[in-house]
Amino acid sequence: xxxxxxxxxxxxxxxxxxxxxxxxxxxxxxxxxxxxxxxxxxxxxxxxxxxxxxxxxxxxxxxxxxxxxxxxxxxxxxxxxxxxxxxxxxxxxxxxxxxxxxxxxxxxxxxxxxxxxxxxxxxxxxxxxxxxxxxxxxxxxxxxxxxxxxxxxxxxxxxxxxxxxxxxxxxxxxxxxxxxxxxxxxxxxxxxxxxxxxxxxxxxxxxxxxxxxxxxxxxxxxxxxxxxxxxxxxxxxxxxxxxxxxxxxxxxxxxxxxxxxxxxxxxxxxxxxxxxxxxxxxxxxxxxxxxxxxxxxxxxxxxxxxxxxxxxxxxxxxxxxxxxxxxxxxxx
Amino acid sequence: xxxxxxxxxxxxxxxxxxxxxxxxxxxxxxxxxxxxxxxxxxxxxxxxxxxxxxxxxxxxxxxxxxxxxxxxxxxxxxxxxxxxxxxxxxxxxxxxxxxxxxxxxxxxxxxxxxxxxxxxxxxxxxxxxxxxxxxxxxxxxxxxxxxxxxxxxxxxxxxxxxxxxxxxxxxxxxxxxxxxxxxxxxxxxxxxxxxxxxxxxxxxxxxxxxxxxxxxxxxxxxxxxxxxxxxxxxxxxxxxxxxxxxxxxxxxxxxxxxxxxxxxxxxxxxxxxxxxxxxxxxxxxxxxxxxxxxxxxxxxxxxxxxxxxxxxxxxxxxxxxxxxxxxxxxxx
Numbered sequence: 001x002x003x004x005x006x007x008x009x010x011x012x013x014x015x016x017x018x019x020x021x022x023x024x025x026x027x028x029x030x031x032x033x034x035x036x037x038x039x040x041x042x043x044x045x046x047x048x049x050x051x052x053x054x055x056x057x058x059x060x061x062x063x064x065x066x067x068x069x070x071x072x073x074x075x076x077x078x079x080x081x082x083x084x085x086x087x088x089x090x091x092x093x094x095x096x097x098x099x100x101x102x103x104x105x106x107x108x109x110x111x112x113x114x115x116x117x118x119x120x121x122x123x124x125x126x127x128x129x130x131x132x133x134x135x136x137x138x139x140x141x142x143x144x145x146x147x148x149x150x151x152x153x154x155x156x157x158x159x160x161x162x163x164x165x166x167x168x169x170x171x172x173x174x175x176x177x178x179x180x181x182x183x184x185x186x187x188x189x190x191x192x193x194x195x196x197x198x199x200x201x202x203x204x205x206x207x208x209x210x211x212x213x214x215x216x217x218x219x220x221x222x223x224x225x226x227x228x229x230x231x232x233x234x235x236x237x238x239x240x241x242x243x244x245x246x247x248x249x250x251x252x253x254x255x256x257x258x259x260x261x262x263x264x265x266x267x268x269x270x271x272x273x274x275x276x277x278x279x280x281x282x283x284x285x286x287x288x289x290x291x292x293x294x295x296x297x298x299x300x301x302x303x304x305x306x307x308x309x310x311x312x313x314x315x316x317x318x319x320x321x322x323x324x325x326x327x328x329x330x331x332x
Numbered sequence: 333x334x335x336x337x338x339x340x341x342x343x344x345x346x347x348x349x350x351x352x353x354x355x356x357x358x359x360x361x362x363x364x365x366x367x368x369x370x371x372x373x374x375x376x377x378x379x380x381x382x383x384x385x386x387x388x389x390x391x392x393x394x395x396x397x398x399x400x401x402x403x404x405x406x407x408x409x410x411x412x413x414x415x416x417x418x419x420x421x422x423x424x425x426x427x428x429x430x431x432x433x434x435x436x437x438x439x440x441x442x443x444x445x446x447x448x449x450x451x452x453x454x455x456x457x458x459x460x461x462x463x464x465x466x467x468x469x470x471x472x473x474x475x476x477x478x479x480x481x482x483x484x485x486x487x488x489x490x491x492x493x494x495x496x497x498x499x500x501x502x503x504x505x506x507x508x509x510x511x512x513x514x515x516x517x518x519x520x521x522x523x524x525x526x527x528x529x530x531x532x533x534x535x536x537x538x539x540x541x542x543x544x545x546x547x548x549x550x551x552x553x554x555x556x557x558x559x560x561x562x563x564x565x566x567x568x569x570x571x572x573x574x575x576x577x578x579x580x581x582x583x584x585x586x587x588x589x590x591x592x593x594x595x596x597x598x599x600x601x602x603x604x605x606x607x608x609x610x611x612x613x614x615x616x617x618x619x620x621x622x623x624x625x626x627x628x629x630x631x632x633x634x635x636x637x638x639x640x641x642x643x644x645x646x647x648x649x650x651x652x653x654x655x656x657x658x659x660x661x662x663x664x
Contacts, residue, residue: 011563031567032482033409033551034379034472039371047366048421048469050458077365089380091423091467126382130462135423137380137469140366150364219365231343235363 010125013097017106024087024119035121037087042141044086047077049222053131057199058175063101064108065199066134071112073222074138076203076274080220082148082212083140085118085205091135093128116205142212152217153236153279157305160288162204162275162297164250165225169270170262171198183261190252197250201274207299210291211278218278224269226324228277229312233305236279240312242303244268244322265324268314279305342457345429349438356419356451367453369419374473376418379409381554385463389531390507395433396440397531398466403444405554406470408535408606412552414480414544415472417450417537423467425460448537474544484549485568485611489637492620494536494607494629496582497557501602502594503530515593522584529582533606539631542623543610550610556601558656560609561644565637568611572644574635576600576654597656600646611637 019030026036037044051057051070061069071088078085090109113119118138171194173180184190203220211218219232225247233240244264249257256262280288285301292299303312314322351362358368369376383389383402393401403420410417422441445451450470503526505512516522535552543550551564557579565572576596581589588594612620617633624631635644646654 028481032413034377034413034415034479036479037376037378038476039374039376042371044369044371044376045366046369046421046453046469046471048423048454049456050423050425050467052425052458052460054461055459081364081366083366089378089469091380091382093382093384093465121378122380124381124467126384126465127387128384128462128465129386130460130465133425133458133460133462133465135382135425135456135467137378137421139378144370147366147368149360 009097013125017102018120018123021106021110021113021120024121026087027119027121030122035089037121037139040141043144043147045078045081045083045140045142045147046137047074048135048137049073049077050133050135052133061199063104067105067109068112068200070134070136071109071118072201072203073274074136075116075118075205076201076220076222078138078140079203079205079208080148080218080276081140081142082146082208083142084208085116086139086141087119087121088136088138089121090123092123092125093133094125095128095132146212148211148215148218150217150219150232150235153232153238153305154216155238155305155307157216157279157281158285158301159240159242159277159279159303159305160299160301161221161225161248161277162207162299163202164248164253165221165273165275166253166267166270167194167197167250168272169266170253170256171195172272179261180256183256183259184252193250194252198272203274204276204297206295207276207292207297210288210295211276214284214288214291215278215280218276221273221275221277222271224271225273225277226268226312226314232277233312237309239306239308239310240303241306242312242314244314245317246300246302248298248300264314264322269324341429345457349434350452350455353438353442353445353452356453358419359451359453362454367421369453369471372473375476375479377410377413377415377472377474377479378469379406380467380469381405381409382465382467384465393531395436399437399441400444400532402466402468403441403450404533404535405606406468407448407450407537408533408552408554410470410472411535411537411540412480412550412608413472413474414478414540415474416540417448418471418473419451419453420468420470421453422455424455424457425465426457427460427464478544480543480547480550482549482551482564482567485564485570485637486548487570487637487639489548489611489613490617490633491572491574491609491611491635491637492631492633493553493557493580493609494539494631495534496580496585497553497605497607498585498599498602499526499529499582500604501598502585502588503527504604511593512588515588515591516584525582526584530604535606536608536629538627539608539624539629542620542627543608546616546620546623547610547612550608553605553607553609554603556603557605557609558600558644558646564609565644569641571638571640571642572635573638574644574646576646577649578632578634580630580632596646596654601656
């Protein structure tokens with residue numbers, strides 16, 4: 001009398017690993033061609049970032065951290081724009097179906113989706129003979145017209161950055177062996193901290209509303225502080241003076257810098273920080289600092305916006321300009 | 333006195349090829365971390381589909397058709413959901429920067445974005461050692477609560493499909509050589525038509541509003557008519573009887589079928605049609621037919637929704653069930 005419908009392997013994969021994550025009504029249980037996103041009177045902020053095996057993460061990275069990083073690099077963009085997460089869609093390009101790998105990947109993704117209140121709304125799973133690639137498009141909401149742009153910095157604004165800079169770049173160096181690994185061979189705690197900073201960004205979504213209320217411009221630091229500052233300045237038509245000793249560093253980063261293993265250039269051009277760089281009018285600094293304190297996000301003043309179109313300059317403790325070769329990481 | 337900012341190769345690529353396409357104010361000239369999408373009081377419909385070299389398109393396909401296909405497979409989803417295109421973001425994973433290739437790709441993408449009024453809002457460009465991959469997330473608008481779902485089909489509804497079915501699958505067969513290529517070796521016009529159907533889908537966005545007004549359920553036919561009908565039936569909790577001779581076929585497809593070169597199964601399980609399959613209450617059929625006529629979209633009744641949970645059955649001219657092996661293409 002005919003047969004029951006056999007689900008395809010692709011449908012079975014989605015049902016098993018990702019349907020449990022699609023808790024938002026707009027996801028329609030991943031059973032439709034599309035998802036529904038309610039704007040709720042807000043502007044929708046859209047950001048898209050892909051991570052590629054061997055380029056943005058290592059084949060040996062634990063699968064749950066790959067999922068977390070893929071989502072968090074997008075959450076970091078939403079935070080910098082002052083947006084509250086609303087959900088995401090994901091394209092997963094896989095070479096094969098590896099159940100233990102997918103189980104761990106889906107667990108990490110689900111935990112982060114819940115922690116950041118950013119539910120899975122839909123996606124596409126494709127087969128590739130190439131490297132594993134996770135492409136995520138994330139959505140946030142901001143009150144109409146209130147997205148924080150890159151282009152709002154004005155001469156005289158102070159330049160601030162969250163957290164610490166350079167740890168992720170050092171974590172990657174460590175995983176690759178070499179001088180950083182040798183210098184930290186006896187310090188397991190420092191090793192773990194730096195590797196965690198590379199594998200699992202800590203996006204500053206807790207600061208989103210404060211940025212919207214007080215910042216003149218913001219960008220998330222993904223390609224290195226120097227390069228992303230240059231982008232913010234270019235978009236704003238300004239330049240900047242940075243006091244390099246003020247750039248916030250973790251204990252291990254400061255020790256590696258002091259010991260000559262790391263250089264300022266490594267810290268500010270390495271990328272993968274996923275901190276927020278913002279500019280703030282002097283009069284708004286106390287309010288932003290107070291909000292950051294309440295949100296539990298460290299925020300450090302590192303310099304000043306100035307007029308002009310020169311590349312931002314980084315000054316050492318003597319006020320001399322630090323020569324920089326590569327301003328940021330480029331994929332090509 | 334310092335240096336002018338050197339744009340990275342990645343920024344230069346985006347500026348050269350894609351900034352000219354970012355005409356919507358919400359794209360912010362691709363100069364920010366994110367785009368702004370205005371809901372304008374509507375629900376935002378979100379769909380995401382990736383195309384992978386060697387899987388969804390051939391390395392030898394012209395680059396402008398790769399771009400068009402990548403966008404159009406998403407436009408087809410928006411059409412099936414009754415949504416009006418609002419824009420898209422794209423992640424492009426490239427092995428290298430090939431200027432002639434990118435020039436043609438961006439031209440095809442720009443022409444289609446304009447033709448379908450679906451502007452580029454943002455994206456990410458990443459380097460990969462693997463196959464070229466284009467992952468697009470597209471957005472549409474529908475009046476609140478009015479998206480057309482897969483799950484609304486009811487017993488007694490008629491089942492209709494746009495355009496013709498199976499041409500793209502035959503076009504792919506032709507490109508791969510073999511029996512289809514031999515049978516059409518003297519018929520250049522048929523060859524060109526079938527290959528064009530594979531390379532450049534014709535999404536039925538002109539029918540979106542009519543579907544919203546009259547259809548009980550809809551899905552775009554991307555994985556084969558049989559498989560996508562099974563998905564619609566599963567989501568609706570119904571089954572279906574299809575009159576196979578009624579399935580609309582192009583002249584070349586009908587000739588290949590008549591000559592024994594193609595089978596019904598090839599036509600309905602081959603995929604890549606990007607037509608719309610919808611179900612409509614009998615009383616709404618005349619209105620939908622009239623709207624389709626005005627929109628210039630061919631629409632053919634091919635069967636009836638029935639109760640039950642059996643897989644949809646395809647009947648031949650004698651009313652006997654056609655045995656089907658693989659209901660649809662799966663990537664795994």
